[in-house]
Amino acid sequence: MSIHALTLLGILFSSFLTGLVIFFLKEESHRLRTWLNMLGAGLKLVLVAALLWGVHEGKDYSWSFEFLPGLQLALGADANSVLFVTLSTVLWFWTTLYAVGYLEDSPHRSRFFGFFSLCVTATTGIALSANLITFLIFYELLTVSTYPLVVHRGTPDALRGGRIYLTYTLIGGTVLLLAVAWFSRLAGPVAFKERGVIEALMATHRGELQLLFFLFVLGIGVKAAIVPLHGWLPKAMVAPAPVSSLLHAVAVVKAGAFGIVRIVYDLYGVENAAKLGLLPPLAVAASVTIIYGSVRAVFQDELKKRLAYSTVSQVSYIVLGTAILGPLATIGGLVHLVHQGIMKITLFFGAGNYAETLGIHRVSEMNGVGRRMPLTTAAFTVAALGMIGVPPLAGYVSKWYLKKGAITAGDEWVALVLAGSSLLNAAYFLPILYRAWFLAPPKTWPREHPFGKWETHWMLLAAPLVTAALVVWAGVFAESSFSPLAWVKLIAAREYGP
Amino acid sequence: MDREIAMMSHVFDWILVLLVLALAWRSLNDCDLFRGVIQFIALGLLLAVAWLRLRAPDVALAEAAVGSGLTGALILSALVRMRQRERRGVPASASSDTSRTLQSGTSNRSRVLIGALSLALLTALGWAVFRFSAQSSGLAVESLAKLPESGVTNPVTAVLLNFRAYDTLLEIGVLLLAIVGVWALRRGERPGDDLRERPLLMSLLRLLLPVLVLAAGYLLWIGASAPGGAFQGGALLAGALVLGLLAGLAGRFLRRERLLRTGLTLGVLVFAAAGLLALWRTGGLLQYPAGQGGAWILVIEAAALISIGLTLGLLYLGGRPEEEK
């Protein structure tokens, strides 16, 4: 068990063990629980940093354990997984901080933080999984660990949302299980490799591989909220804010997108996928999702539902990036994986703050909220502008690369789709900003919590500000040597060869 | 000459078989349950005759004593109990009176269906049975060949307590389990009218009980060489116990609960202990040391006799002797 394997396991188990311990903590032991949470998150952050540095230096990280004859539970850290694991760890740290502040006096917190840590373990597991079966295992673990979070409040509509979420994800999981079983029958136990593992099969099993790809996308598409399968996402908005931010920005939806990235790049290899003619339909599906998600978002009055639909469309940017052949589009897609994460999490933190401090849930109630909570709204604005793609923020960078990639690859219509969707993004974000800044606040807020000196609980405030700063950093310093974009260029270089 | 004997035995067999089948049908489908039970007991006896006809004396003995005697007694006492409860319970409205009509509760349509299917089952069995070869010695040759090593001369006892001793051990376990199950279920009540007032019957009993016990011992002893053995002895002992219960003589005995429970478990414990001892001595479970087979078997059979007798007797009681503290 080399030091590298230990780092991998450390990353995985730091949140898992804290989660287990928290499960059995009594409800009243706040301090201990907060301490444990922070400790777990901090430890994981340190380990991920070490991993990042290690992979950068080219060290090889891997660990495997044969739990069934011929079946290995394998973890590994290639460039792709490090990107996702860094994103999820950083954002998890801030989400935990936020969640502690948010759930200040609500019941069942031990249960909540237990599942919360489990959920992140599953996400890091997905990120670090080095073969298909491990990916499937953590994929299903994610479904199970997020369900209790979605229904945390226990209200009838939370339960309905949870039920719908489960139906979608379980069916998706079953389809994925079928696909994985079938694929491993074809190609034996499959480890993710840089340019895919199916060269040998290309000649003989064309039809089968195409059908399998459809099954994979169907299975993972549920979590990546591709249009026909996205129904659960808006419904899952009944969850408390830290959960929805986790779901949308870091865990579930990202796991779906990352899954598709894995399938296209590390299982099929993007050239093989193109040869099989799989990319155009995926691109079409992603585009349909982008447009549909944005259009639906425009008409949602509930803030979190609007953000949910915006996530539906934003995640499909990543899928679109993967669906277009060429390093530029890949860079665009993958860097959007990070950017969308930090932007969306800021928006949800903001939404959470508004709900928690002022008790407002609807866009129509957000008049003059900028005056009452200037800092949160500032963060919200930065993230919203980023989402629209206003330079020099993060969103612009990824859209820029996506468009360049699309055009170099020759499908102009994708550029138009992106243009259209940026417009729609503006259509549903700018009214919010307008209301926040330009309209006068109402006399009394629905349920106002005074939080003393700061506009809201310091934890609730710190998180969005930090992530907003991240948004600006990822955008402005995109070209510098140490930024998500730089790392993604490294990935693209490895994927597409010298 | 032997041709007439063969013809006579052939007729006898036919008569016996027809009687058995008629009794079986009538006992189960007779409209009056009491008459059915009586016919059931008669069926048991006729079967004992059939076992004799098929050269199985040991089994005939057991069948007569246990198969029809004890089972018949059990069912009769159960019938009486049920009728009393019915009369005490809901008068005549809901529950169907066991004695009156043959209200079997299943519609005719399904009766015909089941009848047809049973016939089909019968034909299938017939088809299979007809294919059997007339002569087949089965394991007779091996068992007779190994009889001398078994320590007993009666082949059935040899099989029961040596060759397939493991079966018998488990079977005695079943016996103990049955009595434990019955005690878990019910509290046994003493049989109703106390026979003590009837001097004639009591004097008969006082004479009969010692003879029965003696006969049981004899059967145990003779089992090693001739038809008999623990089960048959046990059955007699049970008969004695039942008579004792009926006569109300066994009251004192029933109150000594710890003794009763030890008696019941004696068979299993001794047999298992013997098995382990044999394993320790010879390295094989229930493998009696060479030459001592007979003695070991006798010890085991004695313990089994007591347990079987007590168990079968107390089964008649139908429940725990009396309220525990």
Place this chain on the structure above:
Amino acid sequence: MTASWSFALLVLGPLMAAALAFVFPRRGRGVALAAAGITAGAWVGLVREVMAGGVQIQRVGGWSAPLGIDLRADGLAVLMLMVTGLISGAVTLYSGRYFRDAHDLESAHRERYFWPLFLFLWAALNALFLSADIFNLYVTLELLGFAAVALVALAGNREALKSAMRYLFVSLAASLFYLLGVALVYGQCATVDLTLLAAKAQPGPTLWVALALMTGGLLAKAALFPLHFWLPPAHANAPAPVSALLSALVVKGAFYILLRLWFEAFHSLNTPAVAQVFGGLGAAAILWGSANALFQPRLKLLVAYSTVAQLGYLFLLFPLAAARDGGFLAWSGGLIFLAAHACAKTAMFLTAGNILHAAGHDRIKDLGGITHVPPISTFAFGLAGLSLIGLPPSSGFAGKWLLLSASLVQGQWWWVVVMLVGSLLAAAYVMRVLTRAFTRVPDATAPHPIPPVMEWTALAMAVLAVGFGLVARWPAELLRVGVPWP
């Protein structure tokens, strides 16, 4: 040498303990714990022997096969013994506290008679898994049946007694079917030993009828789909530890004998058509059981119907394990699934017991807000549900994965569909209960406190049901010892 001691202690240990528990009623729990210790020791010895020296055979009484009875321990038997040991150990711990709780005379009586009956059941199971003689299997089946019926009747309420009576009738009739089959087999082949039968059995009307009768009897005892009617009321109305034993082990005993018959003794008679019929019945059981489980008002009835459904998966073993390529894959998958189901079902029934104990009823509709009640039990139920549905990390998944790959390798894709639909339905009825855990009922009645040992045993079994999947490689190796066909 130690193998024969293991054989002896595995059977006689619990048997003698049962007798002692009957003689000394008040010290039943102690005797049971001692028996558990002895059995565990014996099992470890046996496993070491089997792993080292392959199939162990013990000629009881020193007589060789046709005349005497052989006890045999191959991979399959050892795995079944392990499962029995684990479940019985957990039930011993659980029942120690379960019966002591109520202080009235009735429950004291129940506790006194629970221990002997339970130890008889354990002895019967051990004897059944070790025996290689079909008549001896009859005796063990009877021992098992009587103990199970008596335990079900122990609950004492109206429903329990009626279901116990019905169970007794079915059990006795099934045993007689089986015995008639044994008689015909003995008449034809003059031996009742499994290994010898494998050599002697040639196709012929007698053996066909005999095998049909035996299979009919055993299917009734294993409660496969059309003949499952007695199981749900019996398992639902019995006391919680008893239902766990019944669902996890007793019904598996009959299935084990069917495996021995069809894959060892009469494998020459086994044909693809027959295997497909078994698979068909299994599939019907899965769908029928799960569908019914969705609409059951009571939690224990739901879990009982789930047993009917999950048994269906085991019978998928017949069509899949018979084939040459991927056969062993299905064989090990099916049996790992059997073990996973046993652990998961035990956890579920023990949790149901806890919930019944705490909430006073187990009507699913009114179980709202059970989080105030036993959080650990809810968590255990959730974990067990995970394994039942077959979600990845759990052992249920490992079993299903092997069955899935086997059916894909052999191209029998319809079993894949059945299995996946079954998992989804399982998810539906498990979630039906779990969502109750999250409903927030404002006026949840104060829960009756549950003794911790009862909760922790349920959780331990649930964790085993999930964790077992991670070490599934070892049982797969174990099953390779003495696998019925090359």
Place this chain on the structure above:
Amino acid sequence: MPDTDHRLYLVAGAALFAIGFYSLVVQTHLLRRIMALNVMGSGVFLVFLTLADRTTGSVADPVPHAMVLTGIVVAVCATGLALALADRVQAATNKVDVDDGPDGSQDATDAKEARRG
């Protein structure tokens, strides 16, 4: 013993088994069912002993005899347990059958009313 008699007894055994099963299924009264089970048992034992009697030697095959003896003892245990249980059932339900109505409809009503209750 000419083999015709064996076939006669074998068929008789099969007939007993069939009659027993028929009555077990058709009759609803608990005692009748218990007797039906005993009759089925006797049928099996008849088949067993007839097969044992086909030996050429003077003594029949002792192994089936032992098996039948065990069978008889098990049968009587079964009867004892069944009768005790039947008595408890009658005490609890005041009925002498466990069929709950002609075609088991009783249970359906139980289930429905339970679901509504």
Place this chain on the structure above:
Amino acid sequence: MSDLASLQLQLAVGAPLAMALLLAVRAWRHVVLRGVPLAAVPALLLALAGPVGANAALPWLAEHPVLELDAIGRVFLGFTSVLWLVSGWYARGYLANDAHPARFYLFFLLAMTGNFGLVLAADVPTFYAGFGLMGLASAGLVFHRGDAEATRAGRIYLALAMLGEVLILTGLVFLVVAGGTTQIAELHHGVVSRPALLLLLAGFGIKAGGLTLHFWLPLAHPAAPVPASAVLSGAMIKAGLLGWIRFLPLGEATLPGCGFTLLSAGLGAAFLGTLVGVAQTNPKTVLAYSSISQMGIIMTGLGIGALRPEAWPVMQTAVLIYATHHALAKGALFLGVGPAHAAHTRRQRILAGVGLLLPALALAGAPFTSGALAKTGLKANIGFLPEGWAMALAILLPLAAAGTTLKMARFLWLTWPRSGQTTVATARGLWLPWLFLVAATLAGVWLLPGALEVLPQKLSPEKVWDALWPLLFGGALAALGAWLRRWFSGDLSRCLPAGDMGVLIERLLARLHLHRPVKDTVHHNHGHGLSPAHEASPWSPRLERAGEFLTTLEARLRSWPVTGALWLLLVGLFLVLLARAGS
């Protein structure tokens, strides 16, 4: 040279940005409020004295240079910085008693940063960044007043601005891909593909108020506060023009399609502006429409350049002169509205009148004014056109000039300082910046490098007549209009509302009820309190019935006859299968 110049470049763009950020710090706010006009000074100095060709690279941002000053940039920077300086200065006085000055100045400074950024941009991302920032920030300015009209105008402006930005970004991406580099200078080596051309035309057309894309302009400019509308109409509208100049391959390839669209759109805009502008009652709307027509005229210039690449160098100077002239004149007119309304004393009224008249005349192209200079520049190059077009343009351009004169008359009529005006607003701080701008309008154009050579031809008599007759004709039309006014009192603007096409589009959207009027109703949400866990049956009625069916079926299975039958059937089934297989 390089680091000083690059410092100047960075300062030009950085200064307004730094001040905008400082605004956020409450302590520094009042300092910034006073120093707003200074933000434009570095840019003005750079424009006047900056060395051409200087470039600045921000290492941490990107390797290649980000900002660069070239000839075109200098001209644009010139008038833009002047306008921003004057407006900033004017705004200090204008917003003395405004409710949210800090918010206005924040957007004002951000828009200024964006504007300078896009003018000085050396590579495409910076250009687009500046363009985007300016677009959004200026929307803030439009929204500033906050009343219903400002909100409506702001929303439309924002929608169009976003559409423009998106089109431009896509177009730019095409260019970058074709050109292989993001440096604007080297962009034109590759041929510009059709979609890119279309996108750029439409994108910048929106900003520059192209024919069918102009309807946001007459709504937005008047709705914004005066200094903002001055900058909007003067400087920001020119960004579209700069975009065309930078990115269209004018002078390198003949672009027939593009050329003709520009020509026809330009002329159409000119006449539409006049037609609708005259009917308006709000003076700022009239000015807005005059901007549309002026930009139309400039577009014709670009059209000529696109059709005749060889004519482009000359045309370019003419266009630049015209743009500068229009920016300054329009700015002056917009700023003049304030003082004109607030003129009390007679002296003030005369001053205001003269102040308004001079830029109006210049705009109308009166001889010896910058307008005349610009117009002659344009007319001189008509010769390059194919004959049909040359003829048409020769007639239409003077008519357009006449139209402008008509609009100027209308504007002066509406804003002429009448005696007895009692307005509360004391235009104390407004006069000086306004007058400075008027002076710049008169003198400024002549400072442009190419302007002086044109001067000699100006003085010949026929040139003077050419410039004069459209003026007279326009004046005659104005007199006729004023005379008719007495009989015909209806308000024309009702049938020709401001924002013409925009109104049509709004009605269309309303019918599709896509465009929800802003609802301010506050719904009280039921909060996430404990709604009673009413236990609706978890199953839909259909499933309930299925449940019933299943239970009855299960119960029937439970009966003995059925079980017995099934049992025997099962045994029979296995027997048959075994037999069939065995035989």
